[in-house]
Amino acid sequence: MAKLVKQVFTEQIYHLLRNDILSQSIACSQKLNIRELQTKYGVSGSPVREAISRLHQEGLV
DSSP: OOOOOSSOHHHHHHHHHHHHHHTTSSOTTOOOOHHHHHHHHTOOHHHHHHHHHHHHHTTOO
């Protein structure tokens, strides 16, 4: 698991998710489960939802 430091959680989660999507660690047809991502990154649901929203605005999810 990646260590989260200094940046806002949402920004960190955004970058981690974006990298997973672009590197195809998360398949393009794979559904993103907020609870699974919360567990994976060790954060609450809010940063995950905000990161997904930002990725949606960019057309990545």
